[in-house]
Amino acid sequence: MSKQKLSKHKIHSLLNLSWIETNPNDVVFINSLKRKILLIVLPITSAILLLFTLITLIANNSHLNVFYKYTFNITLGNLVFILPLFLMLWWALLLVEKKWYNHSFSWFDKTIKFSYENFKKQLLKVLFYAFVVIVLIDHISLYFANDIYQSFEFQFSNTKNLFNGGFWKNTALNEYSEFNFKHVGFIIEPLFNLLYLLGFSSLFPIIACIVLIVIFALDVYYVNIIKRPLVKLTKLSLPEFIQKVKNQEQCVVYGQSLKKYLDFLFASARALKITYQSLSISNLEKLIFKSLENTQNASKIITQINKESQINKNHLKEENKFTQEPQVTQENSQNLKLNHQNNIKSVFDTAEFSYSDTKIKVPQENNLASSQVEYNLEEKTKSRKFSEKSHEIDDFSPIWEDK
Structure with a gap:
C-alpha cells in the first residue's frame, strides 16, 4: 500500500465506514x-x-x-x-x-x-x-x-x-x-x-x-450554532465521550461506525504510548494522525484490531458450542459465559473499563466439575498467549503490551 498522508477521511475509508447503518x-x-x-x-x-x-x-x-x-x-x-x-x-x-x-x-x-x-x-x-x-x-x-x-x-x-x-x-x-x-x-x-x-x-x-x-x-x-453539541463532544476525553454517547445523553447514535473509529483511536493511542485519558478527542486525533504519518502505519493498527475481533468471534462460537453440551448445568454455563464475556468486548471497552486480571482464579464452589475448571484454564491461557504474541502479529508497535 502506498504511503499516503493520513487524514480522517482516509481512516474512514480504511475502516470501511458507511454513511447509513x-x-x-x-x-x-x-x-x-x-x-x-x-x-x-x-x-x-x-x-x-x-x-x-x-x-x-x-x-x-x-x-x-x-x-x-x-x-x-x-x-x-x-x-x-x-x-x-x-x-x-x-x-x-x-x-x-x-x-x-x-x-x-x-x-x-x-x-x-x-x-x-x-x-x-x-x-x-x-x-x-x-x-x-x-x-x-x-x-x-x-x-x-x-x-x-x-x-x-x-x-x-x-x-x-x-x-x-x-x-x-x-x-x-x-x-x-x-x-x-x-x-x-x-x-x-x-x-x-x-x-x-x-x-x-x-x-x-x-x-x-x-x-x-x-x-x-x-x-x-453544527446542529445548533449557539450550543454546538458536536463540537462540545470533541472536547471530551475518550472515556467521557463513550459514557455520554452510550447513555444517550447526546443526539449521536453509538453505532458500529463510531465503535470502529473509537477502537482505532484507542488502539493507536496505546500503540504510540499516548496518555489519551487527559486529551480531548480532537487533540488526540491530531496527535495520532501526525504520529502515524501515513495510511500504511494506520493499516497495521487496523489489521491488528481486525485480528482481535476475529479471535473474539471465535471465542464466542466456542462458548456457544460448549454451553450447548448436555453435561453442563445451566448455573455453571452462566459462570463460563461470564468468564468469556471479558474476551468478547470491543477493543476500547475491554482495555478502558475492565483491564483483565491475568492471574487465573479457580472458583471456590465445590460443585464445579474439574473438566469445567480445565476449560476455564485453557481459555485463559489462549487469551494470555495471544497477548504475548501481539508483538509478532504487529511489528509496528505493541498495542496490547499493557493489558
Missing part, C-alpha cells in the same frame, strides 16, 4: 396523529395551489380570475410556485419515515450519525432556511424587476414608493380581474421591505441575505 437500539415506529394529518394535508395543499393556478391561467375566466386574485395571488404572489415544492419535500420525509426509522444517518461525518427522527428534524430545518433565503432573493430580484429602485434608492422622501411598487401595484392598482406574479404576497413582502428601510437602499437586504446564508449553513453544520 441499522440503528443498534430497538426503535419502535409510532405513527402519530400529527404525521397522519400531515401526510394528507401537505399533498392536498400543494395540489390545490398548483392546480388552481394552472386552471386559472388556462381558463382565463374573469370570475375565476377575481376569485384567484383575492385569495391566492394577493397572499402568496409568485410563492404559489415555490411553496408547493417545499411542502412536497416535507411530505416525502414523512412518507419514508416508516422505512428508515430504524436506521441512523451520517451528518457530514461517517462517525457522527443521527437517528432518523433527529435526521429528519435537521433536514426540515434545512428546508426552512432554504425557503427563507430563496424568498429573500426573489424579493430582491423583484425590487429591481419592478423598477422600485429608481424611485426609492437613497431617496429618503420616497418611502411610500417601496410599498406601492410591490403587491399593491400589481394587485390593487390593476383592473378588477387582472393579476400577475411580480410580487411575493402581502404577508411576506412588508416584512422584507423593512430591510430596505434600514439603509434606504437594496444594500442592506443583499448583505442580510449573504449573512443569513452563512449563519444558516453554520447552524446546519
Whole structure:
C-alpha cells in the first residue's frame, strides 16, 4: 500500500465506514396523529395551489380570475410556485419515515450519525432556511424587476414608493380581474421591505441575505450554532465521550461506525504510548494522525484490531458450542459465559473499563466439575498467549503490551 498522508477521511475509508447503518437500539415506529394529518394535508395543499393556478391561467375566466386574485395571488404572489415544492419535500420525509426509522444517518461525518427522527428534524430545518433565503432573493430580484429602485434608492422622501411598487401595484392598482406574479404576497413582502428601510437602499437586504446564508449553513453544520453539541463532544476525553454517547445523553447514535473509529483511536493511542485519558478527542486525533504519518502505519493498527475481533468471534462460537453440551448445568454455563464475556468486548471497552486480571482464579464452589475448571484454564491461557504474541502479529508497535 502506498504511503499516503493520513487524514480522517482516509481512516474512514480504511475502516470501511458507511454513511447509513441499522440503528443498534430497538426503535419502535409510532405513527402519530400529527404525521397522519400531515401526510394528507401537505399533498392536498400543494395540489390545490398548483392546480388552481394552472386552471386559472388556462381558463382565463374573469370570475375565476377575481376569485384567484383575492385569495391566492394577493397572499402568496409568485410563492404559489415555490411553496408547493417545499411542502412536497416535507411530505416525502414523512412518507419514508416508516422505512428508515430504524436506521441512523451520517451528518457530514461517517462517525457522527443521527437517528432518523433527529435526521429528519435537521433536514426540515434545512428546508426552512432554504425557503427563507430563496424568498429573500426573489424579493430582491423583484425590487429591481419592478423598477422600485429608481424611485426609492437613497431617496429618503420616497418611502411610500417601496410599498406601492410591490403587491399593491400589481394587485390593487390593476383592473378588477387582472393579476400577475411580480410580487411575493402581502404577508411576506412588508416584512422584507423593512430591510430596505434600514439603509434606504437594496444594500442592506443583499448583505442580510449573504449573512443569513452563512449563519444558516453554520447552524446546519453544527446542529445548533449557539450550543454546538458536536463540537462540545470533541472536547471530551475518550472515556467521557463513550459514557455520554452510550447513555444517550447526546443526539449521536453509538453505532458500529463510531465503535470502529473509537477502537482505532484507542488502539493507536496505546500503540504510540499516548496518555489519551487527559486529551480531548480532537487533540488526540491530531496527535495520532501526525504520529502515524501515513495510511500504511494506520493499516497495521487496523489489521491488528481486525485480528482481535476475529479471535473474539471465535471465542464466542466456542462458548456457544460448549454451553450447548448436555453435561453442563445451566448455573455453571452462566459462570463460563461470564468468564468469556471479558474476551468478547470491543477493543476500547475491554482495555478502558475492565483491564483483565491475568492471574487465573479457580472458583471456590465445590460443585464445579474439574473438566469445567480445565476449560476455564485453557481459555485463559489462549487469551494470555495471544497477548504475548501481539508483538509478532504487529511489528509496528505493541498495542496490547499493557493489558
